[in-house]
Amino acid sequence: MSEKVTQEQINSVLWQAADTFRGKIDSSIYKDYILTMLFVKYISDTYKEHLEEYKEKYKGDERRIQRALSRERFVLEEEATFDYLYSKRNDPQIGEIINKALEKIENENTGKLRGVFRNIDFNSESVLGKTKERNSMLRQLLEDFNKLDLRPSAVGEEDVIGDSYQYMIEQFASDAGKKGGEFFTPSMVSELLARLVKPEENDRIYDPTCGSGSLLIRVARQVPSRKVAIYGQERNGQTHSLAIMNMYLHGIDDADIEWGDTISNPLHLDDDGKLMKFQRIVANPPFSLDKWAMGFAGDGEKKFKMEPGLDPHRRFDWGVPPSSKGDYAFVQHMLHSLAEGGKMAVILPHGVLFRGASEGKIRKQILEMNLLDAVIGLPEKLFYGTGIPACIMVFQKNRKRDDVLFIDASSEGNYEKGKNQNRLREQDIQKIVETYEKYETVDKYSYVASMEEIKENEYNLNIPRYVDTFEEEEPVDMDEVKKNIKSIKKELEEVEAQMEKYLEELGL
Incomplete structure (x- = not known):
């Protein structure tokens, strides 16, 4: 039996492949080429x-071999295989040959992979440069990937490849800074959301801004049997493709990932055209998205103003969020998509807790309908490309209680400090989840607030109003201070006398 390929080996080859592009094109663009090639x-x-197994099993009977192959997860013809592409690595038309292979893969697997590669062009002069440079880059890429053995017998564990894909996405996210934050939620933050919503078997799990799908996969992993139904929607075409590949690499073959703007064009609808309902919803929507309602504007309208009636699903009847801050547009969409008894957790900027005007009105409505279960303040610098500290709001339908739990997990000791980025450790996640499950007040960490208190605060949910993390200073001992001043004066006198002596000796 040959040695198994380890996670580290795969990761290191992938990182090497990234070196082929590094410095030549932006990592937010070349990640698509590397992740596609891995797939x-x-x-x-x-x-x-x-194919080898079937040849042996059916002793070369071509008809039976083909029948067996047609039942595979993915069907490939020879000219769509990696080996074929590798054999053509020195061909002057290599970019075009790769594009044709991707098209063949799509056409052969149209039910599963329709349109997955439409946003990626291996023959693009504008992205990959003129023919000579482009061909040398692609040749190098194929040579790097040829070092990888990803056969099931060599890899063993199914999740190894999925986890390498995840590793690369996370590396690219930190590399891409500001842009990176848009398509990836750091894994420990995803893990925290997943444990807060605690999915159960047969739940429908949904992420309306699913990025590369990593958060959905974390939530699915909470269910040991993985018997859950996964739904997601993503606005960016390239990222949508990454999400579909990510699902397959994690062995999730029936995920329903749609492409489009969730606010103006939600694509998960039931047979009556109404919003589909989900037992668990998680999301890390873009923070304070500007012009979130533009999809409703229609053509040629100069001064567009969003009105509740423009939305056929009536998601904004509780209030229309300000045009420059889409946070509550996503929250309202999610609440309208939440099944009875369902639970959702959303990552948001702190402003949603206290900003006034229409956001204040929406917040009041949500609180009066008793949908908010908890507010959790996170440490700063957890996310790629933004130092903004965020919070998690947990909502639940049909709550049995009418108070709200506040947790302040932002202070020192509740995370690990990093040079550019802080991270949550396993113990930090456990502390948050346990406090949430016990739903109790813990000195300087959490507080259960009654609806009366929240009303008295005019529905302002700013965490410091509820959780007091102020540390008392030690009282100052004045006698001690006097003593210190006295001894400092004495030391000073001694030093001055010494200086005089030196100056005298030097005849100055």
């Missing part, structure tokens, strides 16, 4: 291994 190599190696 192609994986389905190719799997297909190749199964």
Whole structure:
């Protein structure tokens, strides 16, 4: 039995492949090429291994071999395999050859992979440069990937490849800074959300701004049997493709990931055209999205103003968020998509807790309907490309209680400090989740606030109003201070006398 390929080996080859592009094009662009190639190599190696097995099993009976292959997860013809692309690595038309192979993969697997590669062009002069540079980059990329053995027998654990994909996405997110934060939630923050919503078997799990899908996968992993239904929607075409590949690499074959703007065009609808309902919802929507309602504007309207009636799903009847801050647009969409007894957790900027005007009105309505379960303040600098400290709001339908738990997990000791980025440790996550489950007041950490208190605060949910993290200073001992001053004066006199002596000796 040959040695198994380890996670580290795969990760290091992928990182090497990234070196081929580094310095030539922006990592937020070349990540798509590397992640696509990883996907192609994986389905190719799997297909190749199964083909060998069937040849042996059916002793070369072509008809039975083909029938068996047609039942595979992914069907590939020879010219769509990685080995074929590798054999053509020196061909002057290599970019075009890769594009054709991707098209073939899509066409052969149209039910699963329709349109997945439409946003990626391996022959693009504007992105990859003129023919000579482009060809040398692509040749290098194929040579890097040729070092990887991703056959199921070599990899063993199914999640190894999915986790490498995840690793690369996370590396690119930290690399891409500001842009990176848009398509990836750091893994420990995803883990925290997943444990807060605690999904159960047969739940429908939904993320309306799903990015590369990592958060959904974390939530699915909370259910040991993985028997859950996954739904997501993503506005960015490239990121939508990454999410679909990410699902397959994690063995989730029936995820329903749609492409489009969730606010103006939600695509998960039931048979009556109404918003589909989900037992668990998680999201890390873009913070304070400007012009969030533009999808409703229609053509040629100079001064567009969003009105509740423009939305066929009536999600903004509780109030229309300000045009420059879409946070509550996402929250209202999610609340309208939440099933009875369902639970959701959303990452948001702190402003949603206390900003006034229309946001204040929406917040009041949500509180009066008793939908808010908890507010959790997170440490600063957890997210890629933004130092803004965020919070998590947990909502639940049909709550049995009418108070709200506040947790302030932002102070020192509740996270690990990093040079550019802080991170949550396992113990920090456990502390938050345990406090949430016990739903209790803990000195300087959490507070259970009654609706009366919240009303008295005019529905302002700013965490310091409820959780007092102020540390008392030690009282000052004045006698001690006097003593200190006296001894400092004495030392000073001695030093001055010494200086005089030196100056005298030097005849100055």
